[in-house]
Amino acid sequence: MNTTTLCKPLGCLALFSVGLCLFFGCALIFVAQLYGIDGPTVQEGQVRAETLLTALEQYKTDTGTYPPDLQTLIPAYLPEIPRPAPRWEYTYTVETNGEGFVIFFEVGRNFDGDYCEYERETKAWRCSDAI
Structure with a gap:
């Protein structure tokens, strides 16, 4: 052959x-x-945000206001912005006076638009009812 x-x-x-x-x-x-199959669970997104929340509070302590955007934290407060999951990002909004903020992320292991947000005033996470 x-x-x-x-x-x-x-x-x-x-x-x-x-x-x-x-x-x-x-x-x-x-x-x-x-x-969103590869997206974060509620717990993953919250745990991965801990360093981000600490950096935001330290920035506020140092400057008197929260940063206008998350990129401002690099490199002095964070080496990089953490993510709730690979390819996913936190959404950050700051009040116009710089006194408060909200961190938001979508929960991606389901298909119905669930989310979690952290409110600085309450220092607690609030997640959508459908989770």
């Missing part, structure tokens, strides 16, 4: 298999991002 003849079909089969795996892998990543 000629090994060259045998290797060519196997090479095509291997190439087809690799292509098929790449296609389904990319499709899975797309669906995960689209539907």
